[in-house]
Amino acid sequence: MPPPSLLDNILQILLNGIASGAVYGLFALGYTLVFSVLGVINFAHGAVFTLGAYLTYLLIGGAVGSNGLFPGLHLPFALPYWIALLLAAGLTALVGLLVEATAFRPLRRFEAEPLLYLITSLGAGVILVNLMQIVMGAEGYSLPISALGSLPVTVRIGEAQVRTVQLVLLAVAALVLLLLTVWLELTRGGKALRAVAEDATTARLLGIDSAAMIRLSFAISGFLAGLSGGLVGLSLSITGPYFGINYGLKALGVLVLGGLGSVPGAVLGGLIIGIAEAMVPGDWSGYRDAIAYAFLFAVLLLRPRGLLGGPQETKV
């Protein structure tokens, strides 16, 4: 086989970047939904991501590692990957609700300042991460590639070899984004959520149950976090319970790049950072993790409201 041409290399890098960027976008969307409704960032989001990856791993029949609470233990059944992924995301949606009930609702009662939500949501994250560490151990986990069933490991597009996993990530992320956008734009529930995001008080006056909408945004956000965890686990090894915290921090870059609270912005930011990371040459791979932060910094200085964000609120 002839060596791949420059063009094919570029295509390969682009596809890899777009695939991981689409998952970034999916994850950052969870931040954005909560931010647009409450104006605060949920720092437990990254921990829920890891939980989604772990639950998917367990549901497809994976065994707890040797450092875990019950080494070698596994569920008596093994679900197909897609069902496991959806079930795991459903469970993390419930965890999202739990995070809302413990870290956000008590503070909302007396309109606490945003700083406090930061702390309490981090507290929820710390608890989740350490529970996972106790149950699953500190070791890395990765989903077996056979989880995808009979799909080939790589696909050839032109002369470029692309890992099937990347295409799967891209397809799922695109599908979920599409569904979510349709839901937000066209349905009654989606419109109600956007109304609460616009102005919670007015929405309440119009008869929208904003407390329910806040819960809904947390449930969707938890679902998205779990889903992205289960997807990323397919292409990367989840190197321990703290993996999601770091992923969550990088996704802050995605969030700020696209503009806090902007749904298309989260997707665009994810794609840009995914592609930028894929373009880092191998020799510099140690610095890859800094790309998202460098973007974040640059955007904050040049255009603080992000690429697609609305104007920042200013007090008069």
Add this chain to the structure above:
Amino acid sequence: MSDTTLLVQMLLGALLGLSVYLPLACGQLSLATPGFYAIGGTVAALLSTRVPALGGSQSDYPLTSVLLEMGLAALVGGLLALGIGLLVLRLRGIYLTIATIALVEILRVVSLNLPITGGAVGIFAIPQPFRDPTGYALFSLVLLALVCWFCQRLAISRLGRAMAAIRDDELAAASQAIGVDRIKLLAFVLSALVAALTGVVAAHFLNSWNPRLGNFDASITTLAFVVFGGSRSWLGPVLGGLVLTALPELLRPVGDLRLIVFGLVILLGPALFPQGLITPERLAWSRAWLAARLSRPLVAAGVGGEASGPAGPSARGPRR
């Protein structure tokens, strides 16, 4: 771990709490403290292991060299804070916080990849100026006392009142001819100085330094000190730093659960004590209570004691 070792860690925790407190005293939530702490630690680790001239002739590492490292760490940290502060302090609220998180992460990634800082392994065998933890405890105590004294002077000074005004209402403060930008920058630099100095002491005390010591976890822990203790007086972060550093050690009997308990404390704490444990109202109340107790003859003590002092603190009210 010996009790004195724990005491040193508690004192260093209190110092880091004060570093988070300083920008917060003028309403700026910066999570950059671990970044500057890491700069101090790295400066100390590099100087003391790479510059033989600092080692002196005795077997112990000379204290003057530690002071020299502190001077240099303060210079590096202060200049960096000045440059970064000029850029990021235009940002408001959560944007500033996110920018400082990014700063800490960038510093961590860079020190993880630079050959000179030893990568993920870090720098080992940092020489010891003191033979036992007691020396470190005294040294840290002096440093903490100096910073506390400074914060107390600051709180009652014109500058400190300007900071409080900015914290309460930035726009109103600016309209009173308070140089908002300059004061915010000053607070940010002061915070960096405290963190960098603490890093120098920590590097010698820990005997080794690696990039993990200045990561996001550290940002959270130090922030928790301030939220737990209260951010409206310097006593709050000091108390928070002392107690929360000791907490995981005191909880060692519960083993793996200790970090979960720590998580519970910062999950539930803000809802129960939105302003932290120490607030100016509670301080004034306890001062009045103490004064009433001490001024009264012993026989009469406890009689009518409840009547003295202002009304109890309004613990649950929103801050603004």
